[in-house]
Amino acid sequence: QVQLVESGGGLVQAGGSLRLSCAASGRSVSTYAMGWFRQAPGKVRESVAAISWSGGTTYYADSVKGRFTISRDNAKNTVYLEMNSLKPEDTAVYYCALHRYGGGSLSESTLYDYWGQGTQVTVSS
Numbered sequence: 001q002v003q004l005v006e007s008g009g010g011l012v013q014a015g016g017s018l019r020l021s022c023a024a025s026g027r028s029v030s031t032y033a034m035g036w037f038r039q040a041p042g043k044v045r046e047s048v049a050a051i052s053w054s055g056g057t058t059y060y061a062d063s064v065k066g067r068f069t070i071s072r073d074n075a076k077n078t079v080y081l082e083m084n085s086l087k088p089e090d091t092a093v094y095y096c097a098l099h100r101y102g103g104g105s106l107s108e109s110t111l112y113d114y115w116g117q118g119t120q121v122t123v124s125s
Contacts, residue, residue, distance in 0.1 A: 002026045002114045004096050009119030012086055016123070020081040022096030022116060030074035033099035033106055035059075036081045038092035038121075048094070049081060050106035059106040064090075086123045093118040 008020040022034070035050035049070040050059040058070055069082040079096055097112035104111045 002029065002098055004098065004114055004116035006094060006096050006116045006119040009094060009121045011122045011124065014086060014088055014123055014125050016086050017082070017084045018086065018121060020083065020094055020096075020119060020121075022079045022081075024077045024079075024098070028074075029077055029079075029098055032101060034070075034072060034079040035097050035099060035106060035112060036070060036079075036094060037097060037109060037112075038090075038094045039118075040089075040092040043092075045095075045109060047107040047109060050099070051079065052106070057106070061107075083121070086121075088123045088125045091121060091123050093120050 003025045005023050012018055031053050033052050036048045037045050038048050039045040048061050051070045051072055055072055067085045072079045095118045096116045098114040100111045100113050
């Protein structure tokens with residue numbers, strides 16, 4: 001069993017930055033891809049960014065390309081999401097998730113088996 005705990009959310013003004021962290025416990029996640037998703041009120045959950053186990057492959061939603069950066073520290077069993085130039089439309093609950101072992105699309109939420117409880121990000125205009 002894997003537990004994922006997100007942190008780093010908060011309230012920020014448009015144009016500001018936040019760094020989200022996702023700490024895993026229960027077992028090493030160093031051989032698994034990891035992803036960040038978000039869900040805004042009244043909207044479906046969407047993939048934001050994902051990273052392969054080695055960090056060599058990353059995925060970003062078009063809406064965050066050039067502004068968000070995903071990274072990981074396998075020694076710390078932690079994944080990060082650096083968010084810059086934040087916009088009000090980035091407001092959502094952000095979740096990290098552990099990808100199913102064996103490959104597959106990094107942006108497909110159904111391929112993620114474990115999820116954190118989420119952290120709220122609010123961007124004011």
